[in-house]
Amino acid sequence: MFKKSTTLATAVLVAAGLFLLSSDGTTAEPAPKPKIAAPCKQCHAPDEKILRGGFAGVSKKAETIQIQIGPATWLVKFGDDTKLTGAEKFSAIPKEKEIAIAVTEKEGSLYATGVSVKPPAKIAPEKLMTTEDLSKLVAMGADKGNFTLVDSRPGARYNEGHIPGAISIYDAEFEKNAGKLPKEKDKLLVFYCAGAT
Amino acid sequence: MPAWKKAGNLVASTVINLKEAMDKDIPHVLIDIRPADEAKKEHIKGAVSIPLNELATSKDRFPADKKAPIIIYCSTVKASEEAFAVVRKWGYSNLSYLDGSIEAWKKAGNPVVSGDLATTIVYVPKPRPGEISIDEFKGIAETKPGDKLILDVRDVDEASSGMLIGARNIPTKDITSKLSDIPKDKEIITHCITGVRAEMAYHQLKEAGYKVRFLNADIKIDKDGKYEITKE
Numbered sequence: 515m516f517k518k519s520t521t522l523a524t525a526v527l528v529a530a531g532l533f534l535l536s537s538d539g540t541t542a543e544p545a546p547k548p549k550i551a552a553p554c555k556q557c558h559a560p561d562e563k564i565l566r567g568g569f570a571g572v573s574k575k576a577e578t579i580q581i582q583i584g585p586a587t588w589l590v591k592f593g594d595d596t597k598l599t600g601a602e603k604f605s606a607i608p609k610e611k612e613i614a615i616a617v618t619e620k621e622g623s624l625y626a627t628g629v630s631v632k633p634p635a636k637i638a639p640e641k642l643m644t645t646e647d648l649s650k651l652v653a654m655g656a657d658k659g660n661f662t663l664v665d666s667r668p669g670a671r672y673n674e675g676h677i678p679g680a681i682s683i684y685d686a687e688f689e690k691n692a693g694k695l696p697k698e699k700d701k702l703l704v705f706y707c708a709g710a711t
Numbered sequence: 712m713p714a715w716k717k718a719g720n721l722v723a724s725t726v727i728n729l730k731e732a733m734d735k736d737i738p739h740v741l742i743d744i745r746p747a748d749e750a751k752k753e754h755i756k757g758a759v760s761i762p763l764n765e766l767a768t769s770k771d772r773f774p775a776d777k778k779a780p781i782i783i784y785c786s787t788v789k790a791s792e793e794a795f796a797v798v799r800k801w802g803y804s805n806l807s808y809l810d811g812s813i814e815a816w817k818k819a820g821n822p823v824v825s826g827d828l829a830t831t832i833v834y835v836p837k838p839r840p841g842e843i844s845i846d847e848f849k850g851i852a853e854t855k856p857g858d859k860l861i862l863d864v865r866d867v868d869e870a871s872s873g874m875l876i877g878a879r880n881i882p883t884k885d886i887t888s889k890l891s892d893i894p895k896d897k898e899i900i901t902h903c904i905t906g907v908r909a910e911m912a913y914h915q916l917k918e919a920g921y922k923v924r925f926l927n928a929d930i931k932i933d934k935d936g937k938y939e940i941t942k943e
Contacts, residue, residue: 571907571911572907573883573903573908575865575866575869575882575883575908576864576883576911578883578884578908578911580911580914589914589915591884622888623887645715645718645720646718648715649715649718652720652721667712670728672725673724673725673727673731674724674728674807675712675716675722675723675724675728675805675807676712676723676725677712677715677721677722677723678721678722678810706715707712708712708713709712709713709714
């Protein structure tokens with residue numbers, strides 16, 4: 515459990531309605547706020563000292579970063595000694611971009627010792643297809659172009675908007691859906707997700 | 712996908728997505744771009760009729776919010792592509808065409824209706840959790856009801872150049888250490904200049920057990936307490 519100042523922690527528990535008072539007056543441990551967002555768990559193990567989730571905002575004047583982790587919002591203070599990697603400045607980080615904040619406790623608040631923005635995946639250039647080439651293929655159609663396009667994002671993202679002609683196979687459920695791939699092994703397969711770049 | 716969208720390429724969305732937006736009241740815009748008489752015979756409920764031949768001159772009818780989810784449908788893929796290109800050029804980034812159009816919608820067992828369609832697009836973005844409407848904020852600033860307190864969470868030097876009359880100033884960064892100065896028996900309404908710090912203060916106060924909302928808009932205040940609120 516992460517330690518916060520006693521007053522604040524108590525207030526938080528009361529507010530969340532999770533303060534379970536047993537008959538002898540002792541308190542039970544409440545469900546803690548998540549420190550890692552579900553998609554981050556695919557590659558990262560939970561860590562008490564690192565918050566992983568979506569960048570929700572920053573205020574230079576309040577020296578505070580806001581990060582969204584599932585339903586929970588965390589506020590983390592930062593200062594001149596906070597190390598930022600993957601972006602030139604906090605205000606350059608796009609909203610909802612995956613970030614990790616290494617946190618420590620300072621004067622009763624969470625303090626960021628480091629913030630890192632998720633870097634693009636490293637993919638060998640010969641395995642990469644440009645959007646331009648892909649748009650030519652898509653315009654040709656799957657049959658004529660002899661390819662299968664796979665959207666690896668969660669199904670809901672596919673439903674919201676996908677590249678025409680793509681099929682949906684969420685990466686986390688890839689194994690059990692491998693049957694959706696074409697039987698011809700020499701057919702060109704093109705995968706895309708929410709952004710290696 | 713972001714690179715694909717950014718380049719202005721065609722994006723398809725599914726009937727499952729549209730159904731969910733309707734069922735869960737997620738704000739969206741649905742546009743039927745078929746000829747008006749064809750749409751009248753049978754269309755998806757809630758669709759706005761803007762026939763393809765009127766589309767290019769209908770820019771003013773589209774929402775101010777360029778991130779509004781807009782879904783278009785037509786009878787042919789070619790017409791959808793054409794309509795997509797027109798609207799995408801106006802900067803709407805969450806634009807898509809309905810994959811399979813009205814046929815796929817019906818095939819999935821969803822109902823269609825007949826009769827006149829709306830011709831005006833109405834789009835109200837969903838507020839963020841804890842967001843107060845601008846009108847309600849203005850009402851509180853004017854009438855200063857006793858059960859509410861406007862909390863100005865800007866830094867002291869910013870607040871010194873002009874505050875709302877009746878407001879109290881506690882900067883966002885000092886809130887957790889100054890909770891004893893904030894009354895528990897009033898609803899707290901926070902504001903800053905843009906809404907960013909106001910939202911942070913909202914989260915801090917909410918966690919501390921307060922009844923609280925925040926102004927998610929730009930606000931300018933002069934030294935007499937006169938103010939102007941704008942939202943992009």
